[in-house]
Amino acid sequence: DVGASDHPTGVATHCAYCGLQCAMTLTGANAAELTVTPRRFPTNRGGLCQKGWTSAELLRTPHRLTRPLVRRDGELVPTSWEDALDRVADGIVRTRAAYGDDAVAVFGGGGLTNEKAYQLGRFARVALRTSQIDYNGRWCMSSAAAAGIRCFGIDRGLPFPVTDIGSAHAVLLLGANPAETMPPFLSHLVPAADHAGLMVADPRLTPTAAKALDGGGLHLQLRPGTDAALALGLIHVAVTEGYADRAYIAGRTTGFEDIWAIAAQWLPERVERVTGVATATLRETVRTLARARDTERGAYLLSARGTEQHATGTDTVTAFIALALVLGLPGNPGTGFGTLTGQGNGQGGREHGQKADQLPGYRRIDDPAARAHVAAVWGIDPEDLPGPGRSAFELLDALGTDGGPRALLVHGSNPVVSAPEAGRVTERLRALDLLVVSDFVLSETAAIADVVLPVLQWAEEEGTLTNLEGRVLRRRRAVSPPPGCRSELEIWAELASRIGCSTAFSTDPREVFDELRRATAGGPADYSAITWERLDAGESLHWPCSAERPSGTPRLFLDGFATPDGRARFVPVEHAGPAEVDDPDYPLVGTTGRVLQHYQSGAQTRLVDELASAAGEMFVQVHPETAARAGVGDSEIAAVVSRRGRTLATVRLDEAMRPDVVFLPFHWAGDGRANSLTHAALDPTSRMPEFKACAVRLEAAR
Ligand code: SF4
Numbered sequence: 001d002v003g004a005s006d007h008p009t010g011v012a013t014h015c016a017y018c019g020l021q022c023a024m025t026l027t028g029a030n031a032a033e034l035t036v037t038p039r040r041f042p043t044n045r046g047g048l049c050q051k052g053w054t055s056a057e058l059l060r061t062p063h064r065l066t067r068p069l070v071r072r073d074g075e076l077v078p079t080s081w082e083d084a085l086d087r088v089a090d091g092i093v094r095t096r097a098a099y100g101d102d103a104v105a106v107f108g109g110g111g112l113t114n115e116k117a118y119q120l121g122r123f124a125r126v127a128l129r130t131s132q133i134d135y136n137g138r139w140c141m142s143s144a145a146a147a148g149i150r151c152f153g154i155d156r157g158l159p160f161p162v163t164d165i166g167s168a169h170a171v172l173l174l175g176a177n178p179a180e181t182m183p184p185f186l187s188h189l190v191p192a193a194d195h196a197g198l199m200v201a202d203p204r205l206t207p208t209a210a211k212a213l214d215g216g217g218l219h220l221q222l223r224p225g226t227d228a229a230l231a232l233g234l235i236h237v238a239v240t241e242g243y244a245d246r247a248y249i250a251g252r253t254t255g256f257e258d259i260w261a262i263a264a265q266w267l268p269e270r271v272e273r274v275t276g277v278a279t280a281t282l283r284e285t286v287r288t289l290a291r292a293r294d295t296e297r298g299a300y301l302l303s304a305r306g307t308e309q310h311a312t313g314t315d316t317v318t319a320f321i322a323l324a325l326v327l328g329l330p331g332n333p334g335t336g337f338g339t340l341t342g343q344g345n346g347q348g349g350r351e352h353g354q355k356a357d358q359l360p361g362y363r364r365i366d367d368p369a370a371r372a373h374v375a376a377v378w379g380i381d382p383e384d385l386p387g388p389g390r391s392a393f394e395l396l397d398a399l400g401t402d403g404g405p406r407a408l409l410v411h412g413s414n415p416v417v418s419a420p421e422a423g424r425v426t427e428r429l430r431a432l433d434l435l436v437v438s439d440f441v442l443s444e445t446a447a448i449a450d451v452v453l454p455v456l457q458w459a460e461e462e463g464t465l466t467n468l469e470g471r472v473l474r475r476r477r478a479v480s481p482p483p484g485c486r487s488e489l490e491i492w493a494e495l496a497s498r499i500g501c502s503t504a505f506s507t508d509p510r511e512v513f514d515e516l517r518r519a520t521a522g523g524p525a526d527y528s529a530i531t532w533e534r535l536d537a538g539e540s541l542h543w544p545c546s547a548e549r550p551s552g553t554p555r556l557f558l559d560g561f562a563t564p565d566g567r568a569r570f571v572p573v574e575h576a577g578p579a580e581v582d583d584p585d586y587p588l589v590g591t592t593g594r595v596l597q598h599y600q601s602g603a604q605t606r607l608v609d610e611l612a613s614a615a616g617e618m619f620v621q622v623h624p625e626t627a628a629r630a631g632v633g634d635s636e637i638a639a640v641v642s643r644r645g646r647t648l649a650t651v652r653l654d655e656a657m658r659p660d661v662v663f664l665p666f667h668w669a670g671d672g673r674a675n676s677l678t679h680a681a682l683d684p685t686s687r688m689p690e691f692k693a694c695a696v697r698l699e700a701a702r
Pocket of ligand 1: 017019051052
């Protein structure tokens with residue numbers, strides 16, 4: 001990285017959006033004049049995608065909220081900060097008095113800075129005294145995180161620098177489409193693509209899968225929800241065809257026989273029947289990975305949401321980690337298993353305590369030693385620290401019910417669009433006595449709130465984020481915020497004071513980061529030796545970074561895994577398939593994902609004209625035969641119907657689609673909301689909903 005001082009005419013910072021956190025320089029005296037220039041950095045190598053190039057538009061959007069809003073006579077009307085904060089504080093006090101502390105809940109976001117993620121967890125547990133806090137990252141990487149902890153003893157999306165992938169000749173992407181989600185990342189896949197070693201497991205021929213085929217690589221076009229069967233079949237091939245690394249398995253792992261007892265049943269022919277992936281493709285996939293490993297050309301498995309967002313996501317990722325372990329990849333230089341984070345602070349957002357079951361430093365909230373450490377930093381008795389709360393969907397689904405929360409504070413999230421079974425979740429949000437949303441635009445969730453608090457956005461404030469490789473980055477202020485907007489740190493300090501909390505909450509992000517360092521000291525994600533001074537001096541610091549490891553840890557596991565015996569664990573998992581199976585009424589599998597121009601629920605990117613016009617309108621991607629059977633034609637508006645809802649979308653015919661699958665992007669709201677259809681069957685470990693497979697039918701819109 002380069003520090004701010006290397007750019008005397010601009011401010012060195014990182015993108016407003018995704019987990020690649022591309023480096024950029026912002027130049028200009030104010031938001032109206034601000035220009036974006038890409039900056040050389042290991043992860044983006046001087047590249048930006050269209051979202052990054054247009055990110056300054058967010059700072060000058062005419063849709064910006066600059067005054068608090070309160071609902072009067074059914075309408076949201078402007079008011080003063082005093083009035084808005086008084087209403088929120090009064091609502092919290094009354095709700096707690098009537099229903100108890102857990103009747104007030106908090107919902108956070110994976111885009112919040114490290115300081116905000118940390119302070120939100122502290123505010124919830126110390127000021128609100130509630131256990132009811134979770135965040136939208138539960139719907140992002142939680143399955144991969146749970147599988148990483150299960151098998152490696154720790155979760156860091158990439159346990160190696162992104163640049164390590166950049167010399168690999170074999171990369172197997174599992175439900176990842178970086179050509180659309182993080183295009184600059186593709187530069188790291190060039191050697192693999194050039195050597196016919198880029199392989200993509202995805203139900204769709206995405207631009208990433210097409211790139212693999214262009215280079216002579218492979219597209220494993222599996223049926224949605226059959227990822228675990230694919231992994232077990234690949235393990236079968238690796239073992240039976242002599243590609244397993246027996247010395248690695250014996251020396252660095254435990255439990256191989258348990259997974260083999262299951263994988264032995266997954267003969268390639270059976271895998272082909274279940275997944276649709278040809279036996280020759282299975283064999284070529286394993287052969288390509290093993291060849292790159294044996295010639296020391298680099299071999300990686302990288303998972304993302306396509307393989308993780310299932311009710312069996314944890315087991316599925318566990319099965320792919322087992323494949324990587326059979327091949328002897330994790331914890332060796334030049335090979336490995338990793339996960340591509342989605343949200344801007346997807347990694348940091350899940351380390352600092354806004355998750356229902358976690359405390360700062362990636363500590364478990366049910367661990368007495370962790371509770372004692374964090375309570376001491378927070379100046380409270382460990383007995384006063386609430387225990388684990390409900391996971392994201394369970395929390396939202398309990399709103400307004402007997403025993404459920406009656407008031408909710410939402411920060412950095414738009415669940416009306418992004419939640420599974422979004423229609424049901426919206427009804428629950430409407431059932432609240434008090435819904436407070438902090439955002440910088442009127443998102444669909446803010447639009448149904450009782451109080452809306454206008455907050456600062458990315459280039460208007462200082463902070464840190466942690467990118468997909470566990471590297472801590474400085475996000476810097478480049479322009480002054482509009483008058484009338486406030487940081488969430490100020491909001492929480494004000495609210496804590498107004499509800500009578502005697503603990504002070506700093507409004508200075510640097511002070512909050514210093515407290516975060518103390519709170520994380522000794523935990524798995526240890527930030528204790530990371531300072532803003534070191535980051536501003538351009539040091540590259542990956543956690544854990546402590547007195548014992550002052551230079552940080554770019555590569556984990558080289559000396560052993562983070563398990564008690566230092567060995568990675570094979571965990572026996574079965575293929576279960578999607579929770580909802582198709583039937584004559586709902587004969588297709590609906591799956592969801594992203595498009596190049598939009599980010600998350602689209603609440604931000606839909607406001608950027610260049611992105612909105614390039615992306616067009618909500619669509620459903622469908623095979624021509626499937627469309628013909630449903631009686632709909634190209635460019636017509638069709639209805640996609642599941643047991644939970646109905647979504648209208650423009651038909652895009654695509655001969656490369658599987659005839660049994662339709663694809664819907666999840667960036668649009670209203671009639672075009674993809675999550676009206678999705679299914680909230682939850683993973684038993686991670687509590688990840690089944691976003692990627694639900695039974696649907698396609699029909700003409702009437
Ligand atoms: Fe921003 Fe992600 Fe695009 Fe990079 S890839 S410019 S971080 S949205």
